Amino acid sequence: MGPSVLFIHPDLGIGGAERLVVDAALALKSRGCQVQVWTAHYDVNHCFSETIDSGIPIKCCGDWLPQSFFGRFLAFCAYVRMIFLAFYIVFLSGEQFDVVFCDQVSACIPIFKLARNRKSVLFYCHFPDQLLTQRISLAKKIYRAPIDWLEEKTTGMADRILVNSHFTAKIFRETFTSLSHITPDVLYPSLNVSNFQACVFDGLSELVPVKRRIVFLSINRYERKKNLNLALQSLCTLRDKLSLQDWEKVHLVLAGGYDERVRENVEYYQELNHLAVKYDISNHVSFLRSFSDKQKLNLLHNCTCILYTPSNEHFGIVPIEAMYMYCPVIAVNSGGPLESVVDNITGFLCTPTHEAFAEAMEKFIKDPNLRTTMGKSGHARVMEKFSSEAFSNQVYHYICQLVE
Numbered sequence: 001m002g003p004s005v006l007f008i009h010p011d012l013g014i015g016g017a018e019r020l021v022v023d024a025a026l027a028l029k030s031r032g033c034q035v036q037v038w039t040a041h042y043d044v045n046h047c048f049s050e051t052i053d054s055g056i057p058i059k060c061c062g063d064w065l066p067q068s069f070f071g072r073f074l075a076f077c078a079y080v081r082m083i084f085l086a087f088y089i090v091f092l093s094g095e096q097f098d099v100v101f102c103d104q105v106s107a108c109i110p111i112f113k114l115a116r117n118r119k120s121v122l123f124y125c126h127f128p129d130q131l132l133t134q135r136i137s138l139a140k141k142i143y144r145a146p147i148d149w150l151e152e153k154t155t156g157m158a159d160r161i162l163v164n165s166h167f168t169a170k171i172f173r174e175t176f177t178s179l180s181h182i183t184p185d186v187l188y189p190s191l192n193v194s195n196f197q198a199c200v201f202d203g204l205s206e207l208v209p210v211k212r213r214i215v216f217l218s219i220n221r222y223e224r225k226k227n228l229n230l231a232l233q234s235l236c237t238l239r240d241k242l243s244l245q246d247w248e249k250v251h252l253v254l255a256g257g258y259d260e261r262v263r264e265n266v267e268y269y270q271e272l273n274h275l276a277v278k279y280d281i282s283n284h285v286s287f288l289r290s291f292s293d294k295q296k297l298n299l300l301h302n303c304t305c306i307l308y309t310p311s312n313e314h315f316g317i318v319p320i321e322a323m324y325m326y327c328p329v330i331a332v333n334s335g336g337p338l339e340s341v342v343d344n345i346t347g348f349l350c351t352p353t354h355e356a357f358a359e360a361m362e363k364f365i366k367d368p369n370l371r372t373t374m375g376k377s378g379h380a381r382v383m384e385k386f387s388s389e390a391f392s393n394q395v396y397h398y399i400c401q402l403v404e
Contacts, residue, residue: 002032003403006097008085010078010105012039012058013046014257014290015221016317017104017126020164020189022048024101024124025056027392028399036097038089040065040081046259049293061088071263075129075147079107086111099402104129106154113157120402123158125184127168127314128175132225152176159402162187164315165336185398188339189317190391191324191382196297204253204302207286212251214365217303217327219296219318220310221257222265222272222289227332227352228254229275230309234357236279241362250365251284252307255299258289300325304364304371308337311352316340319347320386323378328371330360340386346378 005028009021021037029035036057044052051058062084068074086108089095100112103124112119130148135141155161155176161184163169169184176182208215216235220226235252242250254272258265269289276282288295300306306322308331315336319329323340329347331337343349348363350356364370 001034002028003099003399004034004097005036005099005101005399006089006095007035007037007101008082008089008108009037009039009103010082011041012037012051013041013043013259014048016189016315018048019317020124020126021101021103022050023190023388023391024395026050026054027388027395029054029056030392031396033396033399034097036095038085040085041067046290059093061085061093067261073143075133075144078105079147079150082108083111090115099399101399102158106158107150109154109157120159121157122160122162122398122402123155124162124164124187125155125168125172126164128171131171131175152178155179156182160398161185162398164189165339167312167335167339168314187394187398188386188391189315189320190386190388191317191320193324193388196324202298204299207253207288208251212249212284214249214251215303216250216252216305216307216361217299218252218254218307218309219256219299219321220308222268224264224268225310226256227309227311228256228268228272230352230354230357231307232272232275232279232281232285233354234307234361235281235284237354237358238361239281239284241358242365246365247284251286252281253286253288253299253303255288255291255296296321297325300327303327305330305347305361307357307361308332309352309357311335313337320382323347323375324382326372326375326379328364328374328378330357340381342377342381346374346381 007021007025012018025035038059040062042058042060062081065081067077082105090111100119100121106123109121112121129151156179163172163184166186172184218231239247276285300322306327306329308319308329311332311334313335319337319340322329323346329341331341332352333349341347348360350360
C-alpha cells in the first residue's frame with residue numbers, strides 16, 4: 001500500500017486548478033496511494049465526472065461560512081474557509097494521512113504543521129494569488145496587504161513547492177522575494193486521456209447552423225481576465241475580411257465555466273451577449289455555460305480551431321486538450337501557451353489584438369487543410385511532452401520524497 005495523501009482545495013468545481021487536483025488524485029490512486037479530497041464546497045451538478053465515479057472520497061466541510069460579504073472580501077472569506085477546513089481535518093476529523101497536497105490558498109499550511117504528527121505539505125502554486133486582483137484604491141491596498149503577507153509567509157512553509165510552468169516559476173521568484181532560497185519544481189498539468197478515448201462524438205447541430213462548417217471555439221470561464229471579448233472583436237474583424245459567401249460558413253462558440261453564485265460570471269456573460277449584438281454578429285455566435293465533459297470533447301472534435309484569449313495565462317490546460325483532440329490553437333503570445341503551443345506548427349501565437357487574431361483565423365478559411373496538418377502536429381506534441389504517464393511519474397515521485 002502506498003502513502004496516504006489528503007488533498008485540500010477551496011472549491012471543487014470546474015476549472016483548470018480543479019482539473020489538476022482531480023488528475024493528481026487519480027494518478028496517485030493508480031499508483032496504490034490512499035487518496036481523499038477535502039473541500040469547502042462541492043456540488044455534484046457542477047463538478048468533473050471523475051469526482052463522482054472514481055471512488056475517491058470527496059468530503060466537504062465549512063460551506064456554511066460566507067464566500068463573500070455582498071460580493072466583496074472574496075480573498076478574506078476564502079482564507080477563513082480554508083483555515084477552518086484545515087482545523088477541522090487536523091483536530092476534529094480523526095483522519096490519518098502522510099502528505100497534504102494543497103493548492104490555491106496557502107494559509108492552511110501552518111495548521112498542518114501544528115498537528116501532533118507534523119504533516120509534510122506539498123503546495124502547488126498555479127499563480128501567486130496577490131497578482132490575480134488589481135490594487136486600484138487605497139482601501140484595496142490596505143485590505144490586501146496582510147493577505148499578501150500571509151500568502152508569502154505560509155507558502156514558504158511548504159515542504160515542496162510545485163508550479164505549472166516555467167513562466168509561473170519566474171513570476172513566483174519575482175513576487176515572493178523573501179523566498180529566493182526556494183526553487184519551485186515545474187509539474188505541467190496533464191490529461192486523463194481515457195476520458196477522451198471513451199467519448200462518442202455527435203455533431204454541433206444544437207449550437208451551430210448546419211451551413212456553418214468553419215467553427216471557432218473559445219473555452220474559458222466567464223471572467224473578465226480571460227478576455228473573451230477579444231474573440232468577439234476578432235470575429236467582427238474577420239467578417240470585414242471575408243466575402244459574404246465565406247462569412248456565412250463561419251461561426252463562433254463561446255463555452256465557459258459558469259457559476260450563478262459568482263457575480264462576475266453572471267455580469268460578464270451578459271456583457272458578452274450585449275457585445276455580440278453591438279457588433280452585429282449575434283447570429284454567428286453561440287454561448288454555452290457550464291457544459292459537461294462530453295459536450296466539451298464534442299466541441300473540440302468538431303471545431304476548426306480554438307481561440308485562447310487570456311494574456312499571461314499561468315499555464316492553460318485548454319490548449320493541451322485541444323491539441324490532443326487534433327485541434328489547432330490560436331493563443332496570445334505570452335504565459336503558458338509559449339510552452340505548449342508551437343507557432344506555425346500546432347497553431348498560431350499572436351499579439352492580443354483583434355487584428356492579429358482575425359488574420360490567424362482567416363488562414364483556416366483560406367487553407368482547409370491547415371486544421372489537419374496542425375492538428376496532427378499538436379497531438380504528437382501532447383503525447384511527447386504532456387502525457388499522463390509523465391505527469392503521474394512526477395507527482396508520485398514528489399509524494400514519495402516527502403514520505404521518505
